[in-house]
Amino acid sequence: MAFGVYPIIKLNWAWRLPFPTCYSATSTRLWQTKLRQFSSDVPQTVPVGREAKAASSVEKAFFQPQVQSLLQNLTGRLTEKVFGRRQVAKIRTSHIRLLTDEELDKARREKLKEVDMVLQMPPVMAERQPCEEVIVEDPRLEEYNSSRHVFVDITYGVKPRKRYMVVRETNGTLRRASWEERDKLNQIYFPISGRSIDFPLVFEDGNLKAALDRGFHHNILDRACIQFEPDDPNFIRICHTVYDSINDNRNFSLLESTRHMGGLIFRIVSIGKPENYLIYLLQKDRMDSVVDLLTLHYIIHPEGAEEFASILSSNDDGGPLAALKHFIKSSGQTQGNLQLAMQAYQEDQRQMQEEERVENRRSAG
Amino acid sequence: MSFLLRATAGVAARLPRLICPATTTPLPSSLLSALPNSPLPWICARHRGSMTFFAHLSQERLWKSATSVSNAGRKRGRARGRKMVKNLNRGQVLGFGNTNMVWPGLNAPLFRGKEPVQQQQLPPDPSRKEKLYKMRDSIEKFRQVKVTPLERGWSGNKMPGRSLGPPDPIGDEKFDEFDTKVLEMKQVANMTGTVGRVRRFSILVVTGNKKGLMSVALAKAIDARTALRKARNRSIKKLRFVERFEGRTVFHDFHHQIDSTHVFVERKPEGYGIVGHRAIKTICEQIGIRDLHAKVEGRINLQKVVKCFIAGLEAQETHEQLSERKGLHVVEFQQEHQAFPHVLASPKTQPVRTEVDRVGDREELRFPQLYMDGRVRLRKPKNPPFYTKLPSWEKKLKEMEITRNHRQILEYHWLQRELKGPLPLYQHLREPDKGHLPFSKPTKPEMKPKK
Known part of the structure; x- marks a missing residue:
């Protein structure tokens, strides 16, 4: 071949990622490399809208190190799920190797390093504020053209959030582009694979409901991560719809050991409805996770937190149960189901202890 | 005069x-x-001029003039599409003609009761001619048996590849879940002292239940139908079990040889389908193998191909056997599971080996090469397109030589200029041929003065 256009940069490792290479415009590959120095060369834009302000309270709460570690604990790291079957571009013949114990361990350990990356949670953020800002009004340009003009700085290596974009309205006003316009234009000039310019049909109410009825929660959330910025009102709305549907139907196993579990738990704790999840954990006999969840609850809702901490630390054996009782008592709502689940849990524990005793006696006798 | x-x-x-x-x-x-x-x-x-020989x-x-073929012509195959003699008088009865007459004693009784039947002319029957033609055409027309596309074999109306249905039941035993397919149907002959050349049909069939059970049978008979039945019923008495990996493919790639026939078989992922000789494809369908690639090299005698392929399948080693033999874990890495190691089999009767010499080639431990007998299947390169032989192509190449690699070179230098400094993922960049560039001369290694 004398001529041909070849891809310049080849990403040999891209297939290993369980999700598209970058899930939002803010994490485009280029700024992870050494291009940061160039941001000084291009004209600096003034931070607008939400960026000008400090991080919102939601973000602050979510990014607390303790909250993050609790969410990670609650997410779980089941390898069958983390490395579950995923769609690939082309199914190839699998590789089969003959390995010793040592080599097998090494291969496993190598892959387990990727778990953190796969389970990295999409950020939970507050909705972004409108960023239109009139720069100049020029009545002389009124009726000059029947359509608006958009001016985009397409310099290479500028962050999509900082890219300079202005709109000349038909009445002669020059203003900064709105978020929706910015998203569209960024996608036109610097497309992200998997993201569409138009609003995807799957996120419309009827279709979203149909997808959730069929149990495509994970797929919907993945698609939303590609399509929207994390502070996009649409993203927040869709995530909340999916989380609420899971919470109502107690389908927590759908998102366990996925990167969306943290968001789900953060949502149900921050709206103060952790009962269903607590019942689910008690049924699965996961008292450690119950304690984690309650700790998280009292971090976000600090009323009664000191008492909870003291109860938890006072009894070393019955601490978790006492703490759960405290939670049930202190939360004002009726918690009948939760009470029942706790009693069932206690009953199970008692039976197990008795069986152990019987077995011990047998072995001793 | x-x-x-x-x-x-x-x-x-x-x-x-x-x-x-x-x-x-x-x-x-x-x-x-x-x-x-x-x-x-x-x-x-x-x-005189318009007289017809009819x-x-x-x-x-x-009829002879229209249908006869000379003996020499018959030998050259001219008798194949020959027209058959047609009886145009079919349906005509003595006494019944165009005129609807009653002839007592010929087409009517002499007496009806005590009264003699009178000879008389009845009104003409208008549909008589139509009935005659219909009877003549319907009976004498040659009817070709239509086979639906689903029932058709490998080619045309031929038997090979066609299904014969399950073998006949033996006593109370029924074989409804089995299906028989014809692999080969041919005429064979032997010479006898009394009769001379005796021709028979030789038929090779494969039977299977698509769950691993299969058999192949060969039967001969003078009549094709008898031979088919014999082969079908013989096959059920020779069943054998073929193990499959995940119920869909073979355990490993292998090579097998019988006489001069070589078969190279490759394990394939789900959804690949069966690619190979049509007989191998049919056998795989009957066994229940869904994904496989087979290549036959050497002599392609159908009976040998079948024999070789089945022998190769039988000689397979399961992962358990392999891990037991080698004393190592058999581990699968699938892209769909992000190459997370999945242990297929581990040795059970012995501890796993701790040391393996992968560098020395004393022991073969590479899974794809384990069962290939040191052979590699021939992969023919694609023939160059016809136009590369034309003089115009050579001319074009000469004209384009000056712009060769320009695009890549431009991109490379643009990136270098834009990014100032070493590129990210430098090793993945396509580096142009520096020798041809006017603006980047190959750097000479610095000479160090010898002490």
């Missing part, structure tokens, strides 16, 4: 059938001698 005489002579020979077409007896000579004085010659001379040739001779 001379033309008239010649004409009469010609007519004399043909006259009998003009007068009496149904009989072949010639007219008496007295009549012939009287001809020149009769008014007939005039008529004959006038109609009128004066017998039915047998007419």
